[in-house]
Amino acid sequence: MVQEGCYTGKVLRVDLTSGRISSEPLREDWARDFIGGKGLVFRYLYAELRPGTDPLSPENKVVIFPGLLAGTIVATTARTCVGTRSPLTGTILDSYVGGGFGAMLRYAGWDGILIAGRAEKPVYLFIEDERVELRDASPVWGKGIWETENWLEEQAGPGRIVDLTAGPAGENLVPFACLTSEAYRQCGRGGLGAVFGSKNLKSIVVRGSGGVRVPNMAAFLETYRGLMKSSLLTEANLWANTEGTPMIVDPANAAGLFPTRGFTQGEFDGKDGINSAAVQAALIRKRACTNCPLACGRLTRSRTGEILEGPEYETIGLGGGNCGVGDLSALIAYNRLCDNLGLDTISTGNVIGLAMTMTEEGIHDFGLRYGDIEGYLRTVEDIAYRRGIGEDLSRGARYVARKYGGEGVVLEIKGLEFPAYDPRGAFGMGLAYATSERGACHLRSFVVANESLFSTFYPDSFQGKPQMVINDQNLNSVKWTGIFCDFWAINAQDIATLFSAATGRAFTAEEVMRIGERIWNVGRLFNLREGFGRQDDMPPRALFERPLRNGKAAGKVYTRQAYEAALDEYYALRGWTREGVPTPEKLAALGLEL
Amino acid sequence: MPLKFRNALCTGCHLCELACSAHHFGEFAPARARIRATVRPQTGEAKVMACFSCPEAPCIAACPTGAISRAGPRQPLQIDPQKCNGCQACIPACPYGAMYFDRKTAQAIACDMCGGEPQCVQYCYPEAVVVA
Numbered sequence: 001m002v003q004e005g006c007y008t009g010k011v012l013r014v015d016l017t018s019g020r021i022s023s024e025p026l027r028e029d030w031a032r033d034f035i036g037g038k039g040l041v042f043r044y045l046y047a048e049l050r051p052g053t054d055p056l057s058p059e060n061k062v063v064i065f066p067g068l069l070a071g072t073i074v075a076t077t078a079r080t081c082v083g084t085r086s087p088l089t090g091t092i093l094d095s096y097v098g099g100g101f102g103a104m105l106r107y108a109g110w111d112g113i114l115i116a117g118r119a120e121k122p123v124y125l126f127i128e129d130e131r132v133e134l135r136d137a138s139p140v141w142g143k144g145i146w147e148t149e150n151w152l153e154e155q156a157g158p159g160r161i162v163d164l165t166a167g168p169a170g171e172n173l174v175p176f177a178c179l180t181s182e183a184y185r186q187c188g189r190g191g192l193g194a195v196f197g198s199k200n201l202k203s204i205v206v207r208g209s210g211g212v213r214v215p216n217m218a219a220f221l222e223t224y225r226g227l228m229k230s231s232l233l234t235e236a237n238l239w240a241n242t243e244g245t246p247m248i249v250d251p252a253n254a255a256g257l258f259p260t261r262g263f264t265q266g267e268f269d270g271k272d273g274i275n276s277a278a279v280q281a282a283l284i285r286k287r288a289c290t291n292c293p294l295a296c297g298r299l300t301r302s303r304t305g306e307i308l309e310g311p312e313y314e315t316i317g318l319g320g321g322n323c324g325v326g327d328l329s330a331l332i333a334y335n336r337l338c339d340n341l342g343l344d345t346i347s348t349g350n351v352i353g354l355a356m357t358m359t360e361e362g363i364h365d366f367g368l369r370y371g372d373i374e375g376y377l378r379t380v381e382d383i384a385y386r387r388g389i390g391e392d393l394s395r396g397a398r399y400v401a402r403k404y405g406g407e408g409v410v411l412e413i414k415g416l417e418f419p420a421y422d423p424r425g426a427f428g429m430g431l432a433y434a435t436s437e438r439g440a441c442h443l444r445s446f447v448v449a450n451e452s453l454f455s456t457f458y459p460d461s462f463q464g465k466p467q468m469v470i471n472d473q474n475l476n477s478v479k480w481t482g483i484f485c486d487f488w489a490i491n492a493q494d495i496a497t498l499f500s501a502a503t504g505r506a507f508t509a510e511e512v513m514r515i516g517e518r519i520w521n522v523g524r525l526f527n528l529r530e531g532f533g534r535q536d537d538m539p540p541r542a543l544f545e546r547p548l549r550n551g552k553a554a555g556k557v558y559t560r561q562a563y564e565a566a567l568d569e570y571y572a573l574r575g576w577t578r579e580g581v582p583t584p585e586k587l588a589a590l591g592l593e594l
Numbered sequence: 595m596p597l598k599f600r601n602a603l604c605t606g607c608h609l610c611e612l613a614c615s616a617h618h619f620g621e622f623a624p625a626r627a628r629i630r631a632t633v634r635p636q637t638g639e640a641k642v643m644a645c646f647s648c649p650e651a652p653c654i655a656a657c658p659t660g661a662i663s664r665a666g667p668r669q670p671l672q673i674d675p676q677k678c679n680g681c682q683a684c685i686p687a688c689p690y691g692a693m694y695f696d697r698k699t700a701q702a703i704a705c706d707m708c709g710g711e712p713q714c715v716q717y718c719y720p721e722a723v724v725v726a
């Protein structure tokens with residue numbers, strides 16, 4: 001049993017098929033080598049899933065681990081990592097949610113949860129400290145997120161609970177359905193909602209009355225207060241408090257990489273209706289995740305009085321610019337529909353934008369045009385309920401493109417639709433998307449920040465990018481064992497300092513980075529086992545063939561030769577073969593004997 | 595000077611609860627905090643509450659063992675652990691819901707202003723909890 005600071009040493013195992021619930025010790029060796037969050041999720045998934053597991057079968061599992069620091073006073077670390085084999089991509093999937101779920105799980109006495117099987121009828125998992133039960137969820141099956149959450153609160157009685165809930169889109173097995181916590185926070189990407197749906201699992205509800213201890217509280221608090229001053233509450237992060245993510249809209253437009261009209265343009269003429277100033281004008285109040293002073297969330301009100309926490313930058317990009325919508329109230333309506341139905345706003349905005357482009361360019365008529373607000377809002381519901389054009393669109397952009405001849409215009413990698421940074425305006429970001437284990441993702445490496453968004457470093461070249469991308473991927477992999485939020489620009493040394501104070505074990509910056517690299521390689525091994533390889537680390541055709549029509553990056557495309565050379569360099573720097581397979585020497589150096 | 599709460603500024607981060615429990619019990623445990631934030635996620639409404647030593651202090655009269663006292667009006671409450679028998683009569687007596695029960699020690703707990711330097715105030719970035 002792991003007895004170090006923070007850990008409870010206990011993992012909850014739930015088999016929905018038999019209804020069996022059990023407690024088992026946290027694997028001490030894995031906790032040492034993989035820490036928490038992403039690390040433990042990847043290690044457990046690699047061990048728990050048989051190769052070739054159908055993502056929507058009872059054999060697929062959901063693995064949940066908060067980070068090492070969950071429940072402590074350290075900012076941003078109440079986050080939770082939820083993993084599975086993705087029904088959208090078939091890759092390993094780690095998806096993160098803010099709010100307070102991770103902290104509450106620790107207070108309830110659990111380091112993590114492993115869920116397998118399929119319940120006969122809709123259920124939810126109720127955890128109150130040692131008491132863990134599968135309860136009937138049929139009264140809320142088919143209900144939206146908010147109504148479900150209100151019902152769960154009533155059932156639980158007085159006292160704070162935190163949930164992780166699937167919406168109707170998840171029940172209907174939409175492969176980009178998300179999981180929601182506390183009304184507006186999501187494990188957004190990769191389809192965890194559908195995996196819950198396939199298991200007849202509506203929600204997980206946690207209430208914990210315990211606490212988290214560290215080896216020396218006074219020393220821990222002193223260390224943390226120092227880092228608050230030197231690292232957390234500094235200019236590098238306080239934008240999150242003053243503006244939140246809408247801050248990115250203007251620089252993204254200036255850099256010419258804002259997703260606009262199905263990724264055909266890089267600068268949106270309607271951006272002033274949905275940028276940070278527009279969001280500020282609709283602001284009601286700020287909202288924080290548990291234990292976070294940054295409070296990047298924004299409660300806003302639309303013209304018609306609808307309240308939302310958001311919209312965040314990604315939603316503004318994909319649900320706004322990419323669909324040609326420059327009206328904040330329409331965007332709030334879109335965001336609310338997605339949130340309540342349990343749809344990822346990024347993938348949803350991508351498939352709708354794609355359908356608009358294919359219609360506009362005469363490839364296939366979906367009856368959707370850029371800026372058609374009524375059609376766009378109707379389509380969100382059609383996707384969640386898989387009806388009308390939603391039947392096709394609900395299968396994701398890759399499916400739509402292949403079925404209707406849109407392979408030349410679609411923007412996805414490994415089946416995951418693009419985030420809101422067009423990589424024609426930041427070439428390194430294309431490499432970051434392509435080498436991400438879960439498909440096109442901006443959170444493994446945010447190289448775009450230095451490349452193009454907030455400073456300039458050869459945005460139209462791969463020069464130096466492979467190493468920059470690798471450094472980010474390794475750092476973020478260990479950052480998400482903490483789990484620190486993306487919005488705290490914390491370095492490896494400060495992570496090591498906090499991990500040491502939390503566990504009593506002496507970490508160094510080098511060791512922390514090695515843990516990150518180890519985790520990254522486990523993700524690679526999982527995907528290789530599922531048949532992924534070099535051929536899947538490729539940007540879509542549009543990046544090579546279709547230049548953007550306006551903005552700073554207009555006219556720029558990748559060449560096959562330059563991209564392949566960058567990928568060769570990336571693999572070589574990683575200690576992988578030309579085919580992208582980690583060498584035995586690299587695995588030995590990382591202490592990986594799976 | 596007692597605590598003052600500016601609920602419109604509260605972001606619902608619950609950091610006050612952790613600062614409190616860490617100071618008093620040496621662990622991060624919101625269920626053991628003497629200050630509590632209540633948040634409605636759907637609307638973002640948040641409310642923070644701790645004992646602010648109200649003028650009436652009905653908890654004092656409600657305590658059958660005489661465990662609760664204060665040095666003077668608006669001075670922090672003192673709960674004598676020798677006298678508190680965990681009956682919880684003080685909890686419904688508080689009109690503000692600011693008296694809490696710690697299950698681990700089986701005793702009533704209330705804000706004691708950390709002996710003059712309230713830790714919740716130190717960690718409340720939006721300044722929703724301040725010293726009045």
